[in-house]
Amino acid sequence: MKKTIIFGAMAVAGMAAVSASAATLDDVKAKGELACGVNTGVVGFAAPDASGKWVGFDVDVCRAVAAAVLGDSNAVKYVPLTSKNRFTALASGEIDMLARNTTWTFSRDVDLKFTFVGVNYYDGQAFMVPKALGVTSAKELDGATVCIQTGTTTELNLADFFRSNGMSYEPVPLDTNAENQKNYLAGACDVYTTDASALASSRATFENPDDHVILPEIVSKEPLGPLVRHGDNQWGDIVRWTLNALIAAEELGVTSANLAEMSNGTNSPEINRLLGTEGSLGEMLGLSADWAKNALAVSGNYGEIFETHIGESTAIGLARGLNAQWINGGLIYSPPFR
Amino acid sequence: MSDLSYVRTEMLDEKDPPGGEAGIVTWIHKNLFPSIGSGILTVISIFLVYQLLAGILPWMFKSSWTASSLNECREAIHLAYGEGTEGACWSVINERYKQLLFGFYPSELYWRPILAFFLLFVAIAPVLFNKVPRKVLYFSAIYPFLAFWMVWGGSIWVPISAMLGLVVGYYASVILPAVIGSLGAIVAAMILPIVWWILLAGPVAGMLQGIVPISIESVGSDKLGGFTLSVLIGVVGIALSLPIGILLALGRQSPLFVVKIICVGFIEFIRGVPLITLLFVASTLLNYFMPPGTSFDLVLRVMIMVTLFASAYMAEVIRGGLAAIPKGQYEAADALGLDFWKATRLIIMPQALKISIPNIVSNFIGLFKDTTLVSIIGLLDPLGLTNAIRANQEWNGVVWELYAFVALLFFIVCFSMSRYSMYLERKLKTGH
Numbered sequence: 001m002k003k004t005i006i007f008g009a010m011a012v013a014g015m016a017a018v019s020a021s022a023a024t025l026d027d028v029k030a031k032g033e034l035a036c037g038v039n040t041g042v043v044g045f046a047a048p049d050a051s052g053k054w055v056g057f058d059v060d061v062c063r064a065v066a067a068a069v070l071g072d073s074n075a076v077k078y079v080p081l082t083s084k085n086r087f088t089a090l091a092s093g094e095i096d097m098l099a100r101n102t103t104w105t106f107s108r109d110v111d112l113k114f115t116f117v118g119v120n121y122y123d124g125q126a127f128m129v130p131k132a133l134g135v136t137s138a139k140e141l142d143g144a145t146v147c148i149q150t151g152t153t154t155e156l157n158l159a160d161f162f163r164s165n166g167m168s169y170e171p172v173p174l175d176t177n178a179e180n181q182k183n184y185l186a187g188a189c190d191v192y193t194t195d196a197s198a199l200a201s202s203r204a205t206f207e208n209p210d211d212h213v214i215l216p217e218i219v220s221k222e223p224l225g226p227l228v229r230h231g232d233n234q235w236g237d238i239v240r241w242t243l244n245a246l247i248a249a250e251e252l253g254v255t256s257a258n259l260a261e262m263s264n265g266t267n268s269p270e271i272n273r274l275l276g277t278e279g280s281l282g283e284m285l286g287l288s289a290d291w292a293k294n295a296l297a298v299s300g301n302y303g304e305i306f307e308t309h310i311g312e313s314t315a316i317g318l319a320r321g322l323n324a325q326w327i328n329g330g331l332i333y334s335p336p337f338r
Numbered sequence: 339m340s341d342l343s344y345v346r347t348e349m350l351d352e353k354d355p356p357g358g359e360a361g362i363v364t365w366i367h368k369n370l371f372p373s374i375g376s377g378i379l380t381v382i383s384i385f386l387v388y389q390l391l392a393g394i395l396p397w398m399f400k401s402s403w404t405a406s407s408l409n410e411c412r413e414a415i416h417l418a419y420g421e422g423t424e425g426a427c428w429s430v431i432n433e434r435y436k437q438l439l440f441g442f443y444p445s446e447l448y449w450r451p452i453l454a455f456f457l458l459f460v461a462i463a464p465v466l467f468n469k470v471p472r473k474v475l476y477f478s479a480i481y482p483f484l485a486f487w488m489v490w491g492g493s494i495w496v497p498i499s500a501m502l503g504l505v506v507g508y509y510a511s512v513i514l515p516a517v518i519g520s521l522g523a524i525v526a527a528m529i530l531p532i533v534w535w536i537l538l539a540g541p542v543a544g545m546l547q548g549i550v551p552i553s554i555e556s557v558g559s560d561k562l563g564g565f566t567l568s569v570l571i572g573v574v575g576i577a578l579s580l581p582i583g584i585l586l587a588l589g590r591q592s593p594l595f596v597v598k599i600i601c602v603g604f605i606e607f608i609r610g611v612p613l614i615t616l617l618f619v620a621s622t623l624l625n626y627f628m629p630p631g632t633s634f635d636l637v638l639r640v641m642i643m644v645t646l647f648a649s650a651y652m653a654e655v656i657r658g659g660l661a662a663i664p665k666g667q668y669e670a671a672d673a674l675g676l677d678f679w680k681a682t683r684l685i686i687m688p689q690a691l692k693i694s695i696p697n698i699v700s701n702f703i704g705l706f707k708d709t710t711l712v713s714i715i716g717l718l719d720p721l722g723l724t725n726a727i728r729a730n731q732e733w734n735g736v737v738w739e740l741y742a743f744v745a746l747l748f749f750i751v752c753f754s755m756s757r758y759s760m761y762l763e764r765k766l767k768t769g770h
């Protein structure tokens with residue numbers, strides 16, 4: 001009897017569904033909100049705060065895109081996704097873009113038919129050991145017991161690293177980061193390995209963070225970035241250039257503090273083109289002229305977003321490192337706005 | 339003749355039992371140290387319980403309730419109880435209990451799921467206790483639609499037009515037998531409401547909303563989470579799995595070959611796959627079957643899958659009850675001239691269900707606890723939220739406190755269900 005509630009709602013949902021269309025931009029505008037896939041919870045990158053609002057480094061990419069497309073950074077429907085269902089959610093159209101610390105790899109780009117629009121964080125796998133062990137390099141870890149998360153690329157990278165250096169190790173595989181932290185602290189393993197950013201955030205929560213060191217070796221490349229489906233190049237361009245706008249703004253010195261002033265026009269033609277006072281870049285994307293200004297108004301440029309969520313002023317305390325602008329010796333680089 | 343008989347005119351006071359039969363010493367002797375072996379076991383048990391409590395209680399009570407991060411918690415505990423003390427950081431519960439209970443539901447609308455939750459008790463009262471006036475059953479019938487409206491909001495005409503589908507089905511089963519025969523009427527009574535829901539319910543609701551706009555703020559499924567989500571999935575699963583399970587159990591015993599094959603196939607298929615597989619189907623595979631662009635709510639998909647899963651198990655539990663009923667009962671029903679449905683409703687089912695109560699309630703409790711599996715497909719139920727809360731730098735590293743709170747929530751609900759089922763068994767006890 002009571003199954004009506006389900007069928008009724010199902011029918012209504014079916015009615016309300018918008019007709020299929022290749023243009024994601026039109027869909028997003030029609031819905032009035034951007035469906036953005038995020039992590040179910042990774043420190044600094046995506047997490048709900050006490051009031052239920054999503055915050056984080058990846059979340060700000062979603063908000064910037066929503067602001068660029070819809071003019072409202074809050075018009076985002078966050079879809080928390082696990083590493084298992086993130087790709088199907090994107091492929092099936094449940095979400096419009098995925099910003100869920102996803103590593104850009106060949107097979108994901110080519111075989112799964114996604115378009116990675118850029119890299120917003122260059123991560124890599126590292127090792128953490130107790131200082132008391134006196135280890136200073138990962139090359140000295142022969143025979144160590146290692147806490148790892150199962151089912152991730154971490155496990156494979158670890159095997160590769162130890163094999164190529166002719167060392168042996170004993171893995172202690174566990175399912176979640178939280179369990180690994182507990183195990184490592186309880187002394188169940190000598191070494192804890194995962195992405196450097198996650199290690200830094202874990203260490204920051206330890207009772208005595210100074211008793212632990214993160215070894216300098218980075219044993220894998222994990223370029224994390226937002227991605228969209230193959231086949232809608234206009235939408236891919238919008239997400240790509242929104243990310244580029246955040247990056248270029250830092251390089252050009254556009255910050256949330258001087259954004260209003262600069263959007264009245266400056267002496268720099270590139271800033272003017274970026275902020276829409278010169279040229280017609282917004283129009284070429286199918287957006288309003290002030291799209292990049294809206295995106296920057298959300299939480300500032302790339303550097304500001306980095307500092308707010310994961311930078312050295314936060315408890316996580318990540319240095320810019322590879323994620324510094326190219327002019328400062330990092331890899332963060334935006335093609336010109338021309 | 340003098341009266342030689344002696345009759346006591348007042349009763350003697352009750353005497354204390356002999357010294358060896360009462361008193362605390364005797365109780366201890368009888369229950370704890372009746373023999374040397376038992377005595378040793380008692381001492382060991384007391385020691386273990388003491389060790390356990392000595393570990394847990396100081397941790398529980400040497401705690402901090404008001405800090406705003408794990409590190410502050412530690413400082414506060416060190417300050418209050420001395421350096422090196424390890425205590426619980428209940429501050430995380432203090433800050434996040436609303437989120438654990440309601441997920442992302444807008445805080446100014448918390449009254450809606452709360453009201454729906456309490457109305458649930460009104461709705462199930464006539465089912466649970468037979469002293470409640472029978473008229474409350476009418477409320478029970480409209481409750482699912484009311485609860486749907488309270489939780490998701492939106493136009494009131496959506497649940498009303500969904501309810502009209504039932505009315506369509508009812509009238510089809512009343513009017514049509516005279517026109518197209520009883521088998522045709524049963525089929526029509528099943529198909530017509532579905533046609534109504536798929537083709538007409540939406541437009542009719544839209545039209546009525548156009549004429550008389552009554553609506554409350556709608557809340558999307560992406561806002562559902564925490565314990566509210568568990569309760570929603572659990573209640574829907576429980577409420578639907580029992581009737582569907584009964585139908586499947588009857589269908590499995592049916593002499594009609596096709597009906598029997600369908601029921602057996604369904605039950606065996608569903609029982610042959612783990613729930614988590616079905617949830618993955620709901621969260622990933624179903625998307626590929628839908629026309630592109632269709633947004634078919636994930637929570638709804640999960641509810642359907644959980645219901646199907648629970649129904650198959652429920653069917654087998656009830657089949658066990660049916661099998662336990664002596665053949666004489668069926669024959670007696672036939673002898674009274676009752677048709678199949680009357681015999682089932684009046685004689686077979688009441689007995690079969692009574693026998694099955696412990697198993698049914700076990701199934702309900704199992705189902706309710708299984709709802710935590712949805713955290714694996716990315717829904718933020720209480721367990722999923724513990725991870726999301728830890729993903730805030732302030733609370734990264736808090737593990738036991740969150741799990742303890744979630745365990746407490748589940749224990750309250752499951753324990754209540756279990757106590758109720760014991761009450762029900764006593765109430766329905768008609769055996770010798």
